[in-house]
Amino acid sequence: xxxxxxxxxxxxxxxxxxxxxxxxxxxxxxxxxxxxxxxxxxxxxxxxxxxxxxxxxxxxxxxxxxxxxxxxxxxxxxxxxxxxxxxxxxxxxxxxxxxxxxxxxxxxxxxxxx
Amino acid sequence: xxxxxxxxxxxxxxxxxxxxxxxxxxxxxxxxxxxxxxxxxxxxxxxxxxxxxxxxxxxxxxxxxxxxxxxxxxxxxxxxxxxxxxxxxxxxxxxxxxxxxxxxxxxxxxxxxxxxx
Numbered sequence: 140x141x142x143x144x145x146x147x148x149x150x151x152x153x154x155x156x157x158x159x160x161x162x163x164x165x166x167x168x169x170x171x172x173x174x175x176x177x178x179x180x181x182x183x184x185x186x187x188x189x190x191x192x193x194x195x196x197x198x199x200x201x202x203x204x205x206x207x208x209x210x211x212x213x214x215x216x217x218x219x220x221x222x223x224x225x226x227x228x229x230x231x232x233x234x235x236x237x238x239x240x241x242x243x244x245x246x247x248x249x250x251x252x253x
Numbered sequence: 254x255x256x257x258x259x260x261x262x263x264x265x266x267x268x269x270x271x272x273x274x275x276x277x278x279x280x281x282x283x284x285x286x287x288x289x290x291x292x293x294x295x296x297x298x299x300x301x302x303x304x305x306x307x308x309x310x311x312x313x314x315x316x317x318x319x320x321x322x323x324x325x326x327x328x329x330x331x332x333x334x335x336x337x338x339x340x341x342x343x344x345x346x347x348x349x350x351x352x353x354x355x356x357x358x359x360x361x362x363x364x365x366x367x368x369x370x
Binding site for chain 2: 182245
């Protein structure tokens, strides 16, 4: 069975500071990994995805994530936080053998302060 | 290009009432999914469909039924609503297994906020 664990349900950073949201996965086969963002009262929007093409993946809004097989991690980073980054972020894992079903983490709410 | 459209956006039901949530996608996706989102629990898969006329159970299927009579529509039904079904429901769609991996990933609707009193 595949799963993801997001460490920290709430993360608070100052505007301009580094954003680091942690995600560790468990999968018995090579995984596909995703980060989604959810702004208040909206659906989930794809930030970026890893599908084995490159270990460092760049997404929208300046976010990126690095796939580290040895650490089973796919942490999301952004060098400088903006107020507009305040949202909830979900990590998800999937692979082709499960009808493309994704398993989501429990989410991390990012707060950005002045 | 509408993507994934969910109706209604909000609904309040009394315990025991029934309702149907509609999801429509215009991207010709084969796969469609219904998730519920509850605080601290992330998204949990209720039911999914790998094509027209097919459905399958997900992680939390009890109390829900689904139908996929047309490729573009995926309906979620609650036959007898319970307060435990108060949640935000999301529909999503995706390309099918075997397509280019760079296409993998879901497109989500904007959600239906359901309250059962």
